[in-house]
Amino acid sequence: MKSKTASSGISRRALVSTIAALPVLSGTLFSTSASAQTATAGDPLPSWNDGASKQSIVNFVNAVTRAGSPDFVPVPERIATFDNDGTLWTEHPMYVQLVFALDRVKALAPQHPEWKDKQPFKAVLEGDMKTLADSGEHGLLELMMATHAGMTSDEFSKIVTDWFATARDQRFKRPYTELVYQPMLELLAYLRANGFKTFIVSGGGIEFMRPWSERVYGIPPEQVVGSSIKTRFEMRQGRPELFRLPEVNFIDDKAGKPVGINEFIGRRPIAAFGNSDGDLEMLQWTTMSGGVRLGLIVHHTDAEREYAYDRDTSFGRLDKALDAAAINKWTVVDMKKDWKVIFPSER
């Protein structure tokens, strides 16, 4: 199974994003309640500049929530799915989960003297990112398994939590959970205030996100869909344990996103939010179903306040999905123009 998995057509994008899924649990500026505070009186989206993007969101919500309207959608069917990396928080210059994996290799190196001479670990320990990138899919998979498997689920959750408590983004000098997008927090709260159930549907690791998704986004663990490795239940010394195995279970990216949505949620969303080609199929599945639907893409256009990238990036690439947006009338958010602030700290 392992060799099958490693040799199958898992894209590097997916692997990198899978490698990259753990949580930040340190104290931050925003909490679950904070993310809801903007959804009450007045403008529910104060960090959004007036314009076509903001208007398309408000129009959609009004249409599906107006009783008696032909576009009305009952509350239980108001499902909204959000990609995470690049849609709800910063993914550049490297997926947060990949930063975590590299840090874990360094932390575990003393127990693995053989890594000094073994790629891709050698490259990580020497900070040789070029060689690491050249190790390709197989190298990244090895890195992921060495750092994400071989412990219980509870142990992994604690490792993730502890890491987020001290890890800081190099450019912004902040915990990663503070590098979430304030306008998207407002959007999450606005949708929930209108009866929507909000889900994360991310290529990132499901157990990397769950320890902090509720605190940061107001999204509880059971509403997080993501990539996963297999686990095995075992009674050990009279205690039930779930062990994380070095074997891919599910890659929740590209065509895997509708599959994951159907398996975990069992309903078709009426709104979906992404930022890259990895979200194309989720946006198609959501919006091409008849009825008034909302597809939205966060276009990273602000190199000064965050980053600017689309068709030419090696990951988080926005190319096919940008073309599809024009055809399907999806909202394309121009980060620079549409967002008054990027991060909660700017408020």
Add this chain to the structure above:
Amino acid sequence: MKSKTASSGISRRALVSTIAALPVLSGTLFSTSASAQTATAGDPLPSWNDGASKQSIVNFVNAVTRAGSPDFVPVPERIATFDNDGTLWTEHPMYVQLVFALDRVKALAPQHPEWKDKQPFKAVLEGDMKTLADSGEHGLLELMMATHAGMTSDEFSKIVTDWFATARDQRFKRPYTELVYQPMLELLAYLRANGFKTFIVSGGGIEFMRPWSERVYGIPPEQVVGSSIKTRFEMRQGRPELFRLPEVNFIDDKAGKPVGINEFIGRRPIAAFGNSDGDLEMLQWTTMSGGVRLGLIVHHTDAEREYAYDRDTSFGRLDKALDAAAINKWTVVDMKKDWKVIFPSER
């Protein structure tokens, strides 16, 4: 992958239960709101006779919901998981999903003239249950794939819905969705009224249960965990579709139940409800975690009003889990003694 799956150690119990997972959608006596109507004033569990079983449930709920108590559990962590077959509805003399599969073979037979001479289809068409049983795991898997795969998810949902509208249990002459246990409907409502989020965690097929779980149990599709086959996303003639493939994805039974709980819910339950050895690991995972927890087993002791079976049945066997109940102080419900009524129609 197919051959690997067929030859791996999937138990017959699991296969039968997987085969057996579709919903009843006809009009019934009970609705979502009906299932909540008993949870208000007065006795929240009117169909339960006073005694140790009922008391253990009430004591548990009081302990974990009393603010300031050392046993208090915050609302978001009040997760309760329920097996379906034999725990929430009747599973004898045959899993409902297996009845569905047999009916589907008969319905599809005209399009498959080769089935007349091919086992296990021949046995099904001739009503030869002995030969069908002798076909074992492999035969049941073939049956499942022939009836559950080869269509889109939407199409399958409609097939399930249409089947439940007309199918009737032979003994009770009622739609299968009316053969749910009234005391368990009250228990679901009682837990929800006390801040619990209720989930189904069944060996049955996830897409067999979702079309009716909300109407019958008040449990929405996104809170149903079950066995599944793989699906593939495809754009066909410009429409996004999810195709059901003849390949097992996940068997949510026995040691698979804690795995499914962790993957789908991402939190450890504090209460779990089952009726067979297929629920043993879920009960262990739930109750052996420190803190006040509730494990409960429905023991089928009432041959007159429903069925009586435990250690000697070929499926729904309650043997190891009954021994474990005594050791772990799980509540064992004596259906005959503890339940005033079995089905909603008796009220």
